[in-house]
Amino acid sequence: PxxxxxxxxxxxxxxxxxxxxxxxxxxxxxxxxxxxxxxxxxxxxxxxxxxxxxxxxxxxxxxxxxxxxxxxxxxxxxxxxxxxxxxxxxxxxxxxxxxxxxxxxxxxxxxxxxxxxxxxxxxxxxxxxxxxxxxxxxxxxxxxxxxxxxxxxxxxxxxxxxxxxxxxxxxxxxxxxxxxxxxxxxxxxxxPPAHHIAHRLQEIYNMPFETFERESNGVKVRLSVSVGNKTGEVFLVVNGRPVYNKNLLEYIRRHVGYRKVCLCEVEIPPFLLDVNVHPKKREVRFLKESLVKDLIKESVTRRVYLPYT
Ligand code: ADP
Ligand code: MG
The missing domain is CATH 3.30.565.10 (Histidine kinase-like ATPase, C-terminal domain)
Incomplete structure (x- = not known):
C-alpha cells in the first residue's frame, strides 16, 4: 500500500x-x-x-x-x-x-x-x-x-x-x-425535527429553555438558556456552523451564569468573520467582537422573551 x-x-x-x-x-x-x-x-x-x-x-x-x-x-x-x-x-x-x-x-x-x-x-x-x-x-x-x-x-x-x-x-x-x-x-x-431551537434543546437536555434575541447592524444573536441549573455548558453556532471561540464562550458564561446550559447562535455577514485558520479547526474570530458581545449582554439583561408556537 x-x-x-x-x-x-x-x-x-x-x-x-x-x-x-x-x-x-x-x-x-x-x-x-x-x-x-x-x-x-x-x-x-x-x-x-x-x-x-x-x-x-x-x-x-x-x-x-x-x-x-x-x-x-x-x-x-x-x-x-x-x-x-x-x-x-x-x-x-x-x-x-x-x-x-x-x-x-x-x-x-x-x-x-x-x-x-x-x-x-x-x-x-x-x-x-x-x-x-x-x-x-x-x-x-x-x-x-x-x-x-x-x-x-x-x-x-x-x-x-x-x-x-x-x-x-x-x-x-x-x-x-x-x-x-x-x-x-x-x-x-x-x-425529531424541531420547529424552534428551544424544543430541540429541551429534547437533548430534558429541561426547558428560554430564548432571547437581539439584532443590530445586520448581526443577529439568539441565546437559548436553560431555565434550571445544571453543570454549565456553552455552545456557539455561527451561520449554522458549530464553532469555537474561547474568549466569547467565557464572556457568555459570565453573563448567563456558570450553571446554565446555553446555546448562542450568531448570524453575521461573512465579511465580519476571520476564518483564516486551519479549515479543520472550529476556531472563528469576529472582526467586530464588541458588537457581538454587546448583543449578548443586551439579550441577557433585557430578557426580551420571544414567544413561539
Ligand atoms: P466535499 O464535502 O468537500 O465536497 P467529500 O469528500 O466529503 O468532499 O465528498 C465528496 C463528494 O461526494 C461531495 O462533494 C458530494 O458530491 C458527494 N457526497 C458525499 N457524501 C454525500 C451524501 N451523503 N449525499 C450526497 N452526496 C454526497
Ligand atoms: Mg465533505
Missing part, C-alpha cells in the same frame, strides 16, 4: 468522531432532513451514516473517493456562508484510504440505487441495490492499515462520548433535521 498517502489520509481523519463529522456534514450538504448514525465499538469497528438527501448521481459515484472530488466548488471567502460545510473534496478520499468502505446511494431522479465497495481507496465493485432516495456510507475497521494510528485511538467509551457530543452539537446547529444515534444496537439519541 501507498504508505505516504495513508499517513496523509490519517492526518485528515484522525478519529472515528472526525469521520462521523465529515459524513454528517456531507449529509447536511445533500439537504438531508433525517440523519441516522450507527456505531460499533465507539466507531472503531463500524460507522454508518444514512441520510435522505439528494443522493449521488450514478455516474459520479465512482468519483467521490478520488482525491479532490467535490461537487461543491466555491470560493474560500464563502467558507462561513450558510451554503455548504464541505468544499475540498478530501474527506471521502481520506476515509476510503484508511478503511473498508461501502457507499450506497440512490439519486433522487433514479429508480434504483447503487452500492459501491471500496478497499484501501480502490473501488472493488459496484452493484445495483434497491433503496430509498439518499445515501448511506459505511466505514469498517477504521485505520486497519495504519496499526500505529489504531493503537493510539482513545478507549471505546471516549470515542462514543465524542461522537454523542458531536451529534448533539450538529443537532443544535440544525434543529430542523432529525438525528438518531445508535451504539451497539442501542438507541442513544432520537431527536
Amino acid at each position: 501507498d504508505v505516504r498517502a495513508c499517513i496523509a489520509a490519517g492526518e485528515v481523519i484522525d478519529s472515528p468522531a472526525d469521520c462521523v463529522k465529515e459524513l454528517v456534514e456531507n449529509s447536511l450538504d445533500a439537504s438531508a432532513k433525517r440523519i441516522e448514525v450507527e456505531i460499533v465499538k465507539g466507531g472503531k469497528r463500524y460507522i454508518r451514516v444514512k441520510d435522505d438527501g439528494t443522493g449521488i448521481p450514478p455516474e459520479d459515484l465512482p468519483l467521490v473517493v478520488l482525491e479532490g472530488a467535490t461537487s461543491k466548488i466555491r470560493r474560500l471567502e464563502d467558507l462561513m456562508h450558510t451554503t455548504t460545510y464541505g468544499f475540498r473534496g478530501e474527506a471521502l478520499h481520506a476515509i476510503s484510504k484508511v478503511s473498508r468502505m461501502v457507499i450506497s446511494s440512490r439519486y433522487f431522479s433514479e429508480d434504483v440505487g447503487r452500492e459501491m465497495r471500496i478497499e484501501g481507496g480502490q473501488v472493488k465493485e459496484i452493484t445495483q441495490r434497491g433503496m430509498g432516495i439518499g445515501t448511506q456510507v459505511e466505514v469498517f475497521d477504521l485505520f486497519y492499515n495504519l496499526p500505529v494510528r489504531q493503537k493510539f485511538l482513545k478507549k471505546e467509551d471516549t470515542e462514543r462520548n465524542r461522537i454523542t457530543k458531536l451529534i448533539k452539537l450538529y443537532a443544535m446547529a440544525r434543529p430542523d433535521v432529525a438525528f438518531r444515534l445508535i451504539s451497539e444496537g442501542k438507541e442513544l439519541l432520537a431527536l
